[in-house]
Amino acid sequence: MSEPQPCDCVPASRELLIFEKGGAGRKGYSLPGLDVEKAQPEKLWPAGFLRKEVEGFPEMSEVEVIRHFTRLSQWNYGVDSGFYPLGSCTMKYNPKINEDAARLPGFASAHPYLPAGLSQGALQMMFELERHLAAVSGMDGVTLQPSAGAQGELTGMLMIRAYLADRGNPRRKVLVPDTAHGTNPASSSLCGYQVVQVKSNERGVLSPENIAAKMDEDVAALMVTNPNTLGLFEEHICRIIDIVHGKGGQVYCDGANLNALLGLTRIGDMGIDVLHFNLHKTFSTPHGGGGPGAGPVGVKSHLLDYLPVPVIQQEGENYRFDYDRPKSIGKIRSFYGNFAVMVRAFAYILSLGAEGLKRASLVALLNANYIRARLKGFYHLPYDFPCMHECVFSDKLQNAYGVTALDIAKRLMDYGFHPPTIYFPLVVHGALMIEPTESEPKEMLGQFIEVMIQISREAQSNPKLVREAPHQTKVSRLDEVLANRKPRLRWKP
Amino acid sequence: MRYIPNAEKDWESMLSVVGLRRLEDLAAILPKDLRLTRPLDLPSPLSEMELLERLRSLSEKGKEGKKWVSFLGAGAYNHFIPAVVDHLLRRSEFYTAYTPYQPEISQGTLQAIFEFQTLICQLTGMDVANASVYDGASAVAEAVLMAQRLKSRKRFLISRLLHPESQRVTQTYTHPLGFALEPIAYGGDGATDLQALEKALGADVAAVVLQQPNFFGCLEDVEKAAAMAHSRGALLIVATQEPLALALLQAPGLLGADIAVGEGQSFGNGLNFGGPYVGFFAAKEAYLRAMPGRLVGETVDRDGRRGFVLAVATREQHIRREKATSNICTNQALCALASLVYMTTFGKQGLRELAEMNLSKAEYAKKRLGPVGSFRLSGPTFNEFVLTLKGDPDSILSSLLEEGLIGGLALKKFYPELSREILICVTERNSREEIDRLAVAIGQRSET
Numbered sequence: 040m041s042e043p044q045p046c047d048c049v050p051a052s053r054e055l056l057i058f059e060k061g062g063a064g065r066k067g068y069s070l071p072g073l074d075v076e077k078a079q080p081e082k083l084w085p086a087g088f089l090r091k092e093v094e095g096f097p098e099m100s101e102v103e104v105i106r107h108f109t110r111l112s113q114w115n116y117g118v119d120s121g122f123y124p125l126g127s128c129t130m131k132y133n134p135k136i137n138e139d140a141a142r143l144p145g146f147a148s149a150h151p152y153l154p155a156g157l158s159q160g161a162l163q164m165m166f167e168l169e170r171h172l173a174a175v176s177g178m179d180g181v182t183l184q185p186s187a188g189a190q191g192e193l194t195g196m197l198m199i200r201a202y203l204a205d206r207g208n209p210r211r212k213v214l215v216p217d218t219a220h221g222t223n224p225a226s227s228s229l230c231g232y233q234v235v236q237v238k239s240n241e242r243g244v245l246s247p248e249n250i251a252a253k254m255d256e257d258v259a260a261l262m263v264t265n266p267n268t269l270g271l272f273e274e275h276i277c278r279i280i281d282i283v284h285g286k287g288g289q290v291y292c293d294g295a296n297l298n299a300l301l302g303l304t305r306i307g308d309m310g311i312d313v314l315h316f317n318l319h320k321t322f323s324t325p326h327g328g329g330g331p332g333a334g335p336v337g338v339k340s341h342l343l344d345y346l347p348v349p350v351i352q353q354e355g356e357n358y359r360f361d362y363d364r365p366k367s368i369g370k371i372r373s374f375y376g377n378f379a380v381m382v383r384a385f386a387y388i389l390s391l392g393a394e395g396l397k398r399a400s401l402v403a404l405l406n407a408n409y410i411r412a413r414l415k416g417f418y419h420l421p422y423d424f425p426c427m428h429e430c431v432f433s434d435k436l437q438n439a440y441g442v443t444a445l446d447i448a449k450r451l452m453d454y455g456f457h458p459p460t461i462y463f464p465l466v467v468h469g470a471l472m473i474e475p476t477e478s479e480p481k482e483m484l485g486q487f488i489e490v491m492i493q494i495s496r497e498a499q500s501n502p503k504l505v506r507e508a509p510h511q512t513k514v515s516r517l518d519e520v521l522a523n524r525k526p527r528l529r530w531k532p
Numbered sequence: 533m534r535y536i537p538n539a540e541k542d543w544e545s546m547l548s549v550v551g552l553r554r555l556e557d558l559a560a561i562l563p564k565d566l567r568l569t570r571p572l573d574l575p576s577p578l579s580e581m582e583l584l585e586r587l588r589s590l591s592e593k594g595k596e597g598k599k600w601v602s603f604l605g606a607g608a609y610n611h612f613i614p615a616v617v618d619h620l621l622r623r624s625e626f627y628t629a630y631t632p633y634q635p636e637i638s639q640g641t642l643q644a645i646f647e648f649q650t651l652i653c654q655l656t657g658m659d660v661a662n663a664s665v666y667d668g669a670s671a672v673a674e675a676v677l678m679a680q681r682l683k684s685r686k687r688f689l690i691s692r693l694l695h696p697e698s699q700r701v702t703q704t705y706t707h708p709l710g711f712a713l714e715p716i717a718y719g720g721d722g723a724t725d726l727q728a729l730e731k732a733l734g735a736d737v738a739a740v741v742l743q744q745p746n747f748f749g750c751l752e753d754v755e756k757a758a759a760m761a762h763s764r765g766a767l768l769i770v771a772t773q774e775p776l777a778l779a780l781l782q783a784p785g786l787l788g789a790d791i792a793v794g795e796g797q798s799f800g801n802g803l804n805f806g807g808p809y810v811g812f813f814a815a816k817e818a819y820l821r822a823m824p825g826r827l828v829g830e831t832v833d834r835d836g837r838r839g840f841v842l843a844v845a846t847r848e849q850h851i852r853r854e855k856a857t858s859n860i861c862t863n864q865a866l867c868a869l870a871s872l873v874y875m876t877t878f879g880k881q882g883l884r885e886l887a888e889m890n891l892s893k894a895e896y897a898k899k900r901l902g903p904v905g906s907f908r909l910s911g912p913t914f915n916e917f918v919l920t921l922k923g924d925p926d927s928i929l930s931s932l933l934e935e936g937l938i939g940g941l942a943l944k945k946f947y948p949e950l951s952r953e954i955l956i957c958v959t960e961r962n963s964r965e966e967i968d969r970l971a972v973a974i975g976q977r978s979e980t
């Protein structure tokens with residue numbers, strides 16, 4: 040008997056690109072009939088300005104479009120799929136009502152240049168959200184304009200620069216801890232500052248001595264993350280702020296980890312001058328596969344004049360945009376920011392209130408400490424102190440069997456979990472940074488812990504199984520070296 | 533506390549594992565003098581029903597339940613979005629995921645970005661496009677920063693007809709680095725004055741920045757500008773705020789642009805009072821390593837199957853830190869997905885048909901409005917144009933509101949010298965009857 044011929048159809052496990060699908064003449068759209076005379080671009084425009092067609096664009100029917108993207112979505116893993124303990128990213132649940140709220144026609148169809156009378160609701164929402172963020176953080180004023188945390192950093196550092204320049208000298212350096220997110224040094228350097236790295240101490244936090252040693256009259260600011268990326272509260276923060284202020288510098292706080300602090304303490308009360316919020320982390324707006332987020336910035340009163348324009352002003356019952364701000368750093372993005380993201384965060388704050396936000400932080404702390412306590416011994420804990428909202432292990436014990444953090448991450452996928460953040464913070468070799476958030480029931484945490492323990496045993500008994508993971512996903516481990524050596528960044532026929 | 537599963541009963545056993553008794557004891561990690569002893573000053577929590585009502589009333593405030601007819605464009609365009617777009621965006625495997633750091637379980641996002649990058653290349657006539665940036669304005673700012681890296685020059689010639697928001701954002705981004713941004717005037721045809729450009733060009737110019745179509749809706753001679761810039765060793769950056777025009781207009785990359793950027797809102801993203809939108813960013817192959825932002829590349833897995841991963845990341849902040857090409861750390865993935873689905877749904881034919889419809893309606897509007905105003909800035913346009921009114925724009929526009937008409941944007945907001953001019957945008961959403969109404973209403977309010 041002869042072997043059956045292999046089928047040349049595309050298996051269900053693959054999805055062709057849109058450029059490889061559909062066919063000439065297929066339509067996925069419908070348009071109303073033209074109710075005016077048809078214009079001829081070739082008569083209206085100079086000949087050299089025209090193109091015949093957009094070469095390569097697909098032609099697909101509606102059902103093909105839906106099936107294509109539905110299938111792609113099934114190859115993703117989101118918070119709604121399961122546990123997503125990606126450290127520093129706060130992958131908490133995204134409430135569904137907030138999606139509906141953002142799509143209310145009055146918000147979703149509002150043009151950014153609507154006359155003032157027609158945009159009062161939008162302005163009021165923004166004004167109140169600013170107030171709420173100020174209340175949560177203890178800052179005096181807030182701008183909602185930055186599109187993301189990194190743009191918030193840029194906004195904050197530009198304000199610090201403008202403030203110092205007004206006092207005669209913008210200065211040249213910015214202190215950045217070795218535990219900082221990569222955006223901190225990148226944003227500082229975009230502001231024209233030279234970055235000076237500060238080492239954290241054996242307890243994983245900044246020491247006043249290290250700051251004092253680097254602090255001088257040429258340092259514009261310290262950028263600190265609190266709690267830091269090891270999930271530890273910067274316990275000397277007040278003394279550190281005093282040292283920086285003592286030499287005329289400003290203190291910027293990266294608010295990426297604010298989910299640890301809601302209702303428990305306020306960044307502003309510590310003496311911090313500038314803070315950015317990540318609405319997509321702390322305030323539950325969806326991460327969208329990598330944006331859109333929003334990165335509002337809060338400042339103390341001495342920096343209010345430098346906020347980006349426009350600033351929302353309340354006048355009696357009305358709200359208006361104020362562009363007449365001579366000391367403002369200007370605009371950081373078009374219009375007023377990621378408005379639809381703000382609506383979601385606003386809805387979240389109104390749903391939880393003060394008590395709910397505090398509960399969220401306390402439960403996030405409990406969940407992280409629970410994981411830390413139960414995995415201790417199975418994984419190396421480089422900084423063995425009570426943590427805040429996330430805990431950082433390393434792959435040191437598994438290295439003995441040739442298993443790395445990357446392998447552990449890939450093996451977790453086989454068990455249905457999204458891996459934690461790996462190889463960050465940089466101060467921990469082979470870091471596994473776990474942030475459970477408040478969104479997980481105890482049983483889910485328990486299953487994750489059991490699986491992590493199981494993987495630690497597999498690393499010992501069958502390291503090859505772990506090193507070759509994942510085994511259950513749509514694709515196996517991908518060749519990233521090839522993708523960088525010979526970049527193929529677009530489809531070509 | 534419907535979003536927080538663990539209840540009091542669950543805490544007990546968990547707390548005992550960590551050696552604590554009460555949930556509040558966790559706050560003891562914080563230094564005592566920093567602990568907050570009073571509740572945050574926030575409104576009482578709302579139920580889902582109350583919340584929706586509160587937001588609904590806010591969203592409708594001041595609109596009196598009227599059906600408003602809008603002719604506002606000016607960088608944010610009122611296009612119809614096919615139902616498929618939002619249905620796919622609501623797939624929560626897309627919107628509740630994050631950055632595709634783990635490619636084996638992120639092929640959906642990764643393949644979508646790869647497709648988006650390809651469409652942007654095709655649309656702009658460029659070799660490489662990134663996964664998107666925040667918006668059209670920051671795309672321009674990033675392009676200017678990139679040109680400085682490539683040319684090691686700090687002088688830029690910026691058309692005054694680049695979207696004013698993009699001009700301001702670029703100013704903000706480049707101010708601390710000491711760039712010189714010089715405005716290039718516009719001429720009577722509503723396009724950038726290329727003679728003024730020629731005069732301003734010198735061997736110290738890093739790049740020229742034009743918008744196509746420009747802020748007045750008029751078309752620029754990209755090819756001529758590219759030749760001028762290149763003759764002095766400068767790059768040409770072309771920004772497009774209304775990419776639908778590129779369904780009919782020659783791709784900037786084929787006319788000599790070195791970097792093509794723009795705003796993708798028009799393609800499948802709602803107006804949303806200004807955001808989130810999505811900036812697209814494309815360039816010639818040679819400039820790949822200087823590009824900002826995330827890139828997705830094709831590769832293979834261990835079994836030789838095609839797959840996609842984040843690629844060429846050695847430019848980015850998480851690796852290069854202060855030496856990165858940009859501080860951007862995400863893209864606008866979901867907005868880019870909306871644009872991708874929109875472009876795929878309309879496809880090659882549909883996008884062209886839609887663009888022709890926009891052009892036709894705008895031309896009709898020009899015909900109808902001719903008698904009630906004039907076209908002082910008279911070059912060829914796409915779906916928006918400048919009308920010089922017989923009277924004060926502010927009072928005419930606010931009086932039009934009484935008839936439910938949002939007539940356009942008074943240009944003196946950005947161009948003080950244009951005291952009687954308004955910018956009118958006409959898309960497929962504006963019917964002939966609405967255009968007629970606008971013409972009649974403006975006519976009734978014009979000084980004779």
